[in-house]
Amino acid sequence: MQPGGGAKVVSMPTDRWIMSAFFRNWFKAKRADSPPASDAASMASTRARDGARGVEGLMLYGYPQCPFCARVLHAIESLGLEIPLRDTLRNVDHRNAVVEATGRGTVPVLRIDAGDGRAEWLPESTEIVRYLVSRFRDR
Structure with a gap:
């Protein structure tokens, strides 16, 4: 506390701010430059172990680094499904x-x-997992 009762304001050093802005923009540029994943590569990322069952008419939209998507991907693998x-x-x-x-x-x-x-779009990881388990658990 400073005299007068106010909190001390601490600012980020200028060079640290510049570096953080540089890396933030650099990563954005790298992501924008990266080529789109091919459908074959996308399919491979959701393949379960040997004996996976291909499922017609289902596609998962998301990305593996997302924790909510990871929950769904884990359910897909646990059920032995193959969903693009x-x-x-x-x-x-x-x-x-x-x-x-x-x-x-x-x-x-x-x-x-x-x-x-027609297509139905089902959002929310918990709803997706519930749907997959109810439809494919006993197969």
Whole structure:
């Protein structure tokens, strides 16, 4: 405390601020420069161990580094499923598809294709896990 009762204001040294701004912008630029993940690479990231079951009509939108997506990916692996992952961090088209369908950019989102050409988008990791367990646990 300073005389007069006020709290002491501490500012970040200028050179430290410049370095933090530099790295923040550098990482943004690196992410923007990285090529979109191919569908084959996206598919490989959600493959379960040997004996995985391919699931028609389901696609997961998200990215592996997201803790909520990791919860869903763990459930997919535990159930022995193979569901393609559309990486919204690396591919702007996948990110735009989520925003267009749900009105927000949060992930994970599971796209469930109906047989008649319609698609249902299921957001929220807990709801996705609940859906997957109820549909595939006994198969």
